[in-house]
Amino acid sequence: AGVLYIVATPIGNLDDLSTRAAKILSQVDFVAAEDTRHSGRLLQHLGLSKPMVALHDHNERDRAGGLIDRLQAGESAALVSDAGTPLISDPGYVLVRQARELGVQVVPLPGPCALVVALSAAGLPTDRFTFAGFLPAKSGARRTALEAWQRETATMVFYESPHRIADTVADMALVFGEDREMAIARELTKTYESFYHGTAGQLLEVLREDANARRGEFVVMVRGARDVEPGGDLDVDRLLALLLPELP
Numbered sequence: 001a002g003v004l005y006i007v008a009t010p011i012g013n014l015d016d017l018s019t020r021a022a023k024i025l026s027q028v029d030f031v032a033a034e035d036t037r038h039s040g041r042l043l044q045h046l047g048l049s050k051p052m053v054a055l056h057d058h059n060e061r062d063r064a065g066g067l068i069d070r071l072q073a074g075e076s077a078a079l080v081s082d083a084g085t086p087l088i089s090d091p092g093y094v095l096v097r098q099a100r101e102l103g104v105q106v107v108p109l110p111g112p113c114a115l116v117v118a119l120s121a122a123g124l125p126t127d128r129f130t131f132a133g134f135l136p137a138k139s140g141a142r143r144t145a146l147e148a149w150q151r152e153t154a155t156m157v158f159y160e161s162p163h164r165i166a167d168t169v170a171d172m173a174l175v176f177g178e179d180r181e182m183a184i185a186r187e188l189t190k191t192y193e194s195f196y197h198g199t200a201g202q203l204l205e206v207l208r209e210d211a212n213a214r215r216g217e218f219v220v221m222v223r224g225a226r227d228v229e230p231g232g233d234l235d236v237d238r239l240l241a242l243l244l245p246e247l248p
């Protein structure tokens with residue numbers, strides 16, 4: 001049977017494509033891509049021309065079966081997404097799940113992944129982190145989603161688009177508090193790569209004042225809540241309420 005290779009591709013700098021990825025892309029029978037035109041350019045850059053199959057969120061359920069048939073018939077394939085590691089806020093889960101269930105060999109080729117690249121240089125704790133992908137687009141739903149993370153103690157990592165970056169950070173300042181430590185990685189591996197670090201309130205100010213800071217692609221990182229908050233207002237109030245009736 002053929003092999004399904006999961007191939008990470010660059011998130012902005014073509015030099016980040018691994019030698020192994022280039023080799024496997026040249027060897028497979030076909031490439032399953034999120035956007036065949038986009039990935040076609042990558043193959044062209046490598047001097048390759050390969051049959052391609054579109055596999056995106058809207059057709060993955062329909063297409064996966066046919067792709068598995070081809071793998072079981074002996075063809076090998078590479079799954080790529082537009083940028084970074086497939087399945088990470090990108091298509092591929094249904095295909096990999098089915099491949100595993102049916103005993104097709106799945107081989108990952110490691111490479112760029114925006115969340116890991118961002119964390120590796122942001123200066124926030126990395127011993128424990130939780131990846132939450134994209135938040136809801138609408139503010140009400142977004143705040144509700146953020147409220148569920150309010151007491152999370154691990155570093156939180158989100159993906160965000162330029163249209164919503166300022167609104168999302170505003171909601172974070174609201175839900176997590178203006179003083180919560182945050183970092184934003186923008187345009188990783190590209191010409192205008194930048195890191196912003198500060199409190200939620202400070203980052204909101206930067207985003208509001210600097211239009212350039214709102215352009216491009218973003219990874220938003222939020223430091224976890226402190227584990228215990230003995231000095232927190234809430235605890236003091238609660239403690240007083242408990243103790244007052246006991247006082248002589």
Ligand code: SAM
Pocket residue numbers: 011012081083084085086087088089090112113114115158159160161185186187188189190217218219
């Ligand atoms: N599979 C990709 C990965 O491995 O990172 C993520 C795909 S997701 C559809 C696209 C999002 O990833 C963007 O909206 C942005 O939040 C983040 N992203 C991708 N490339 C980036 C970059 N060069 N700089 C900052 N964020 C990036």
